[in-house]
Amino acid sequence: MVIPMFDKVDEKDVTRAIMESFSKEFQESAESDVIIVGGGPSGLMAAKELASRGVKTLLIERNNYLGGGFWIGGYLMNKVTVRVPAHKILEEIGVPLQKYSSGLYVTSGPHACSKLIAAACDAGTKILSMTRVDDVVLRENNRVAGVVVNWTPISALPREITCVDPVALESKLVIDGTGHDAEVVQALVRRGLMKIKGYGAMWVEKSEDAVVEHTGEAHPGLIVMGMAVSTVYGLPRMGPTFGAMLLSGKRAAEIALDLLGK
Amino acid sequence: MRVILYAKPTIKVSEVVEYLSKKIKQHCVEFAGDFLEKYPPSNIDRLSHEIARIRVLNPNKEFEYNDVTYGEIQFEKKVLERKISPHGILYDGFMLQYIYRELIPLDKRSLEQVHIIFTDRLFGTFDEVDRRYHSRVILLGYPSLISTTGIVEAPAKPREFYIQKILLGHDPLAYEEIKEQFRGRFIDHGDPRMEEVLKGYAMQAVFYQVFNEAFCDNKICRLYNSHWQEEVINSQFTEPEFCKKHRQMAKSL
Numbered sequence: 001m002v003i004p005m006f007d008k009v010d011e012k013d014v015t016r017a018i019m020e021s022f023s024k025e026f027q028e029s030a031e032s033d034v035i036i037v038g039g040g041p042s043g044l045m046a047a048k049e050l051a052s053r054g055v056k057t058l059l060i061e062r063n064n065y066l067g068g069g070f071w072i073g074g075y076l077m078n079k080v081t082v083r084v085p086a087h088k089i090l091e092e093i094g095v096p097l098q099k100y101s102s103g104l105y106v107t108s109g110p111h112a113c114s115k116l117i118a119a120a121c122d123a124g125t126k127i128l129s130m131t132r133v134d135d136v137v138l139r140e141n142n143r144v145a146g147v148v149v150n151w152t153p154i155s156a157l158p159r160e161i162t163c164v165d166p167v168a169l170e171s172k173l174v175i176d177g178t179g180h181d182a183e184v185v186q187a188l189v190r191r192g193l194m195k196i197k198g199y200g201a202m203w204v205e206k207s208e209d210a211v212v213e214h215t216g217e218a219h220p221g222l223i224v225m226g227m228a229v230s231t232v233y234g235l236p237r238m239g240p241t242f243g244a245m246l247l248s249g250k251r252a253a254e255i256a257l258d259l260l261g262k
Numbered sequence: 263m264r265v266i267l268y269a270k271p272t273i274k275v276s277e278v279v280e281y282l283s284k285k286i287k288q289h290c291v292e293f294a295g296d297f298l299e300k301y302p303p304s305n306i307d308r309l310s311h312e313i314a315r316i317r318v319l320n321p322n323k324e325f326e327y328n329d330v331t332y333g334e335i336q337f338e339k340k341v342l343e344r345k346i347s348p349h350g351i352l353y354d355g356f357m358l359q360y361i362y363r364e365l366i367p368l369d370k371r372s373l374e375q376v377h378i379i380f381t382d383r384l385f386g387t388f389d390e391v392d393r394r395y396h397s398r399v400i401l402l403g404y405p406s407l408i409s410t411t412g413i414v415e416a417p418a419k420p421r422e423f424y425i426q427k428i429l430l431g432h433d434p435l436a437y438e439e440i441k442e443q444f445r446g447r448f449i450d451h452g453d454p455r456m457e458e459v460l461k462g463y464a465m466q467a468v469f470y471q472v473f474n475e476a477f478c479d480n481k482i483c484r485l486y487n488s489h490w491q492e493e494v495i496n497s498q499f500t501e502p503e504f505c506k507k508h509r510q511m512a513k514s515l
Contacts, residue, residue: 083438103438195331197319210350216340218333232333234319235350 007081029126031170032058035147037133037184038177040068040191041113041242042226044120045089045249046175050256051123058169059120061129062152066120067113069180070242086243089250093119103124112242134166136174136187136222144221145169173222173259175252179234184229185218194219197234208244210235215251217259225252263289265468268297269380270344273410274457278380279380281461286468286515289376297379298342301365309361310338316357322397324388325354348383355401357384362405376471377405378464382412399463406467411451413459417491419448448491455499462498465512473511480505 034050036043039061051057059066073080082090087097087105097105121127130152137146150166176184185253188194211229218224224232225248265282275293278363279491283291298389303309314334321411328334340346363371385407386395398436399412409416418424423444430436441450449459462484470476478485483505486497504512 020317071417195329207350213346213349214333216333216336218331218336220332224333232331233337 005197008124022262025126026128029058029128029169030235032126033058033171033260034058034173035169035171036062036174036175036177037147038068038179038226039063039066039127039129039227040177040179040226041070041116041245042249042252043175043177044070044116045246046177046225046253046256047120047125048093048123049118049250051120051125051251053253053257055257055260055262056126057124057126058126058171060131060133060147060149061127062132064130066117066127066129070109070113070116070245072109078240079106080109080112081106082243082246083241086246089246090115097124124222133178133183133187136184137168137170138193139221140234141220142193144174144184144188144219145172147174173223173256175256176218176228177226177249177252179227182224182231183230184222185224185232188219188222196232208241211244212247212251216255223252223255223259225249263374263376263472265291265376265378267291267293267378267380267464268300268316268405269293270294270296270298270382272344272347273380273382275380275460277457278460278464282464282468285465285512288515289472297362297365301367303365306342306355307335309365309370310335310342312361313338313342313353313358316346316354316361316394318352318354318386320394321352321386324393325357327429345398350398350506351384352395353383353385354395354406355398357381358385358401359401359405359407361409366405371404373471375406376468378408378467379405380408380410380460382410384409384415386416391482402467402470404471406470408460408463408467410456410460413449413456413463413494414453415453417448417488417494419491420444421449442451447495455495459494459498468515469508469511472515483508 010236025122033056035056036047038058043059044066047057049057055132072078078132079155082105084103090097090107090112093115095107097107100106131149132152132155133147134150136144137148139145146169148166149169150164154162154164174184176182178184185194185196189196214229214233214235215225226245265286265481267275267279279293290492311330314330317328319328384397385401386394386397397412397416399409399416401407423440426440430440449455466485474500477487481493481497482500484497484503485508488494489499511514
């Protein structure tokens with residue numbers, strides 16, 4: 001006789017466990033303090049910072065995994081580099097770093113990314129994956145007050161065979177961390193409420209600083225961070241500089257805390 | 263005549279003030295601190311909007327007012343409040359000069375006063391010949407503007423630097439490595455030689471207003487209009503300071 005390793009659980013129990021816990025969390029997430037769109041390094045960083053300060057934070061990611069491009073470095077090699085002072089952020093969350101040269105640190109992409117995801121989750125961030133932002137919720141004076149979302153696979157289906165309405169999630173602030181696509185910003189552009197400048201090519205020197213320093217409220221209720229910043233303001237396009245993404249996420253969280261009066 | 267220098271606290275100019283005070287005997291030299299503290303705008307939101315409008319978004323196109331966004335105004339406001347620096351932005355120099363001029367009260371706008379503003383904003387002017395913007399270190403006029411960012415960005419670095427840059431692409435990390443290779447052959451951000459270079463450009467502004475003559479063709483003269491970083495270093499750090507003609511003129515200052 002084989003002694004069962006696991007307790008006996010019926011299929012219906014598994015289904016109910018998933019449904020009930022998701023439903024409870026989704027219902028609570030219908031209204032948040034901050035919705036962060038995009039779960040790359042800047043999104044995770046902002047989520048960690050906000051949730052750890054007691055801000056009710058919902059992170060929306062279109063893929064079934066978090067981390068964006070933070071898992072790997074250049075040429076698909078799983079080493080990522082960060083420049084001083086961004087290394088401090090990784091040190092704080094317990095990522096082992098190696099000093100490569102003056103001002104430059106190298107670490108394992110999978111280690112850094114998984115630690116950052118864990119830090120955001122541990123801080124209390126709620127996560128909605130496989131979800132795309134279709135539109136924004138607007139209030140008085142066109143202030144952004146939430147997002148309209150749908151399942152990611154819906155957007156891949158031809159419109160002729162699907163008609164699945166989205167749902168709306170409200171928040172006091174929305175942060176766009178969707179990279180060069182700037183998806184939340186684009187929703188405002190489609191409505192004629194915002195203009196974007198595209199990529200610029202002025203000067204490469206200080207381009208990382210420019211992204212961090214332009215991180216901020218780009219429209220009432222909407223903060224822009226990470227590479228979305230360069231799309232919105234026409235800043236010089238950068239290479240894979242994770243340090244700037246981490247610092248931009250941190251800056252976005254600071255601005256959100258300020259706007260929330262915390 | 264009074265020579266009045268302005269700079270916010272992050273830009274070191276104490277040695278420049280001392281240098282001009284020694285060189286200029288006939289006129290009064292004074293440091294007036296941050297220009298915007300001396301002549302604060304009546305409406306900071308409006309000034310933020312005006313500055314956001316003069317960003318150059320396409321360096322290959324003649325100046326036209328930028329259709330500003332909410333975020334750009336917020337950014338400029340933070341720059342004016344000294345919370346952040348205007349990194350990565352190119353402004354139209356003549357329009358920036360106009361904005362500063364308008365902030366100077368009418369009773370202070372005498373030609374008996376030489377206003378020199380040191381700024382970390384990068385500005386450029388549109389060249390009618392090659393139909394594109396060129397970033398500048400100095401914009402002479404009323405007031406004269408001198409850009410610390412321009413000292414790094416405007417005069418070209420050694421030719422080999424750009425060849426390396428093309429080969430390695432726009433990755434900022436690679437850019438840092440190239441900079442390291444050419445260290446010393448150009449003035450960099452935070453360079454200890456920056457203040458020495460500012461002295462020469464400040465003298466150009468003074469010569470312009472006092473003698474209506476700014477630049478010199480002699481490459482060793484501090485008044486030489488350098489287009490290359492190596493020329494900046496050569497003209498600002500080698501003796502004699504000025505060519506014979508400008509040395510004589512400097513004596514009458």
